[in-house]
Amino acid sequence: MFIRLLFLVLLVLNLGVAGWIFALPRQATPTSAVPTGTTVPQLELLSERDQDVEAASAELAAAPDTPAAAGNDVCKTIGPFATQADQRAALTAVTPLVNRIRPRETRATQSRGWWVYLPAFPTRERALTAARALSARGMRDYYIVTAGDQQNTISLGLFRDQVNAERRRAEITALGLKPQMTARTEEMPQYWIDYATRDELPIAWRPRIEGAPELREEAIACF
Known part of the structure; x- marks a missing residue:
């Protein structure tokens, strides 16, 4: 009877100790966590640093002329x-x-030759009268400009050679008219x-x- 009572007492004590230990607050195991946003420096081998220096030197050597x-x-x-x-x-x-x-x-x-002409007349009728006078004197190589900036001008010929243009101007001048000669140019x-x-x-x-x-x-x- 005594032994059974002792066994019960020891059992109760063991259960109490176990419950007390289980009820104790557990402490978190310390870790080496790094705060968010913190950059951790990495180890760099000397051989890697030498390779970077050599690469930079090669880039400078290949750079274009300064x-x-x-x-x-x-x-x-x-x-x-x-x-x-x-x-x-x-x-x-x-x-x-x-x-x-x-x-x-x-x-x-660049020169495109020379143009010999009688300057524009005030009206088309005046230009036609001058053209008839040229025709009556045996001139055939002419025409009246009918539109544009040179309207009512009488063209007497286009010449590549300046000498031929001057000869034509002298011929028309001998008829009592006043022809002009202009160089033709083009960009x-x-x-x-x-x-x-x-x-x-x-x-x-x-x-x-x-x-x-x-x-x-x-x-x-x-x-």
Whole structure:
């Protein structure tokens, strides 16, 4: 009887101790968590740093010419080419010989001959009267301008050669009239290629370009 009572007492004590331990608050295990937003520095090997330095050096070596280096260039232009197709062909041919190259277009005034005429009359009737007078004297190569800025002008001929134009003017002047002579001009495109080199010695571009004898080379400001 005594032993059974002792066993019950020990059992109650064990249950009480177990309940007390279970009821104790548990403490969180400390961790090494990093606050959000904090950058953690990474280890960098010396070998990786050396590779970065070598890569940067290679980029600098491959970088294009600096303005200071470009300031030592010699720049010239070749042309004029008759067409853009000729210009493009020359651009392709000369590119391997130079540091920089570009196409360029300009406008040039070219002579288209000479025009001999009687200045515009106040009315069409006056112009017709003058034309009949020319016809009566054996002149056939003329016509009356019927519209535009030169309306009622009598054209006496277009001439490529200035000498022939002056002869025609003298012929009409001998009839007692006052013809005038004006140069005919037209703006035409001209095509060039500009290039830059480091050497003042001329480059051998002529053997590479068709029609080279008709082209010229001139010094220009560098670009």
